Amino acid sequence: MKWLVSLCGLWCLPLLLLADARASDRASDRAAGVVRCESKDLARVHCAMDTAQGVQLVRQLSETSCIRGSEWDVERDGVWVEQGCRAEFAATRAQTATVMRRVVRCDSNGGTVACPVVLRGAPVRLLRQRSMWPCKEGRTWGVRRNEIWVSRGCDGEFEVGAEDGSGFVAVPRMVTCESKKSARRTCGVSVERAVRLGRQMSKTPCVEGQTWGWSRDGVWVNDGCRAEFIVD
Structure with missing residues (x-):
C-alpha cells in the first residue's frame, strides 16, 4: 500500500483506505x-x-x-x-x-397482494405492522395454502412457525408503539397470551387501561404514550 501512496499521491489514500475497509468487512463476514x-x-x-x-x-x-x-x-x-x-x-x-425466526414481509400497496411462501401446514402470525393502515387477521391479512395475503394498505412482517406443529419461537416479541400528537394509535401484532409494558419512552405516563391496552390484534396507545411492549 505504501508504494501506491507514493505513486499516486495523498489523493489516493481515501480510496485505498476504503478498499482496505471493504476487504476487512469481507474477511469478517467469512469468519x-x-x-x-x-x-x-x-x-x-x-x-x-x-x-x-x-x-x-x-x-x-x-x-x-x-x-x-x-x-x-x-x-x-x-x-x-x-x-x-x-x-x-x-x-x-x-x-x-x-431462537431463529422465519419472517416474511408482505405489503398490499393499497390493493390485495398474495405473497408466496411454502407453509406445509405451518402456522402464521403477525410479527410487526409496518403500515399506518391496520393489519387485522381475517380482514386485511390471512393465510391460504401456500401464501400470505394482505389488503387495504396492510404492510406487515409475518412469522412462520414450525412445520412439525411445535409452534413459534419461544422468545417474547418486542413492539414499540407511539401516540403522536396525543392521537390514538394501534400497532398490529398477533397476541396469543398477554402484553406487558417493557420500557416507557415518553414523559407522558403509560398506564394500562388508560393510555395503553391490547387486544388479540395488537397494542394501542393514546394521550402521548410511547413505549416498548413485551408480547407473549
Missing part, C-alpha cells in the same frame, strides 16, 4: 460464516455453505423480494436464490438455532 448469494438475470444460483444447524437471511441486498421457499431456500450443502434475489446468509450456530 462469521456469512455468505453472499446473488441471482443475476433471474437465474437460479447455488452457493455452498454449512447448513447443518440451519441458515438465516441476515441482509437483503436486492430490491426484488427474497422470500424463503420461493426466491431462496436451503439445500443439503448450501443455499439457492433465484428471481433476482440478492442477500447475505449466515449459518446458524447450535446455541442460536432455537
Whole structure:
C-alpha cells in the first residue's frame, strides 16, 4: 500500500483506505460464516455453505423480494436464490438455532397482494405492522395454502412457525408503539397470551387501561404514550 501512496499521491489514500475497509468487512463476514448469494438475470444460483444447524437471511441486498421457499431456500450443502434475489446468509450456530425466526414481509400497496411462501401446514402470525393502515387477521391479512395475503394498505412482517406443529419461537416479541400528537394509535401484532409494558419512552405516563391496552390484534396507545411492549 505504501508504494501506491507514493505513486499516486495523498489523493489516493481515501480510496485505498476504503478498499482496505471493504476487504476487512469481507474477511469478517467469512469468519462469521456469512455468505453472499446473488441471482443475476433471474437465474437460479447455488452457493455452498454449512447448513447443518440451519441458515438465516441476515441482509437483503436486492430490491426484488427474497422470500424463503420461493426466491431462496436451503439445500443439503448450501443455499439457492433465484428471481433476482440478492442477500447475505449466515449459518446458524447450535446455541442460536432455537431462537431463529422465519419472517416474511408482505405489503398490499393499497390493493390485495398474495405473497408466496411454502407453509406445509405451518402456522402464521403477525410479527410487526409496518403500515399506518391496520393489519387485522381475517380482514386485511390471512393465510391460504401456500401464501400470505394482505389488503387495504396492510404492510406487515409475518412469522412462520414450525412445520412439525411445535409452534413459534419461544422468545417474547418486542413492539414499540407511539401516540403522536396525543392521537390514538394501534400497532398490529398477533397476541396469543398477554402484553406487558417493557420500557416507557415518553414523559407522558403509560398506564394500562388508560393510555395503553391490547387486544388479540395488537397494542394501542393514546394521550402521548410511547413505549416498548413485551408480547407473549
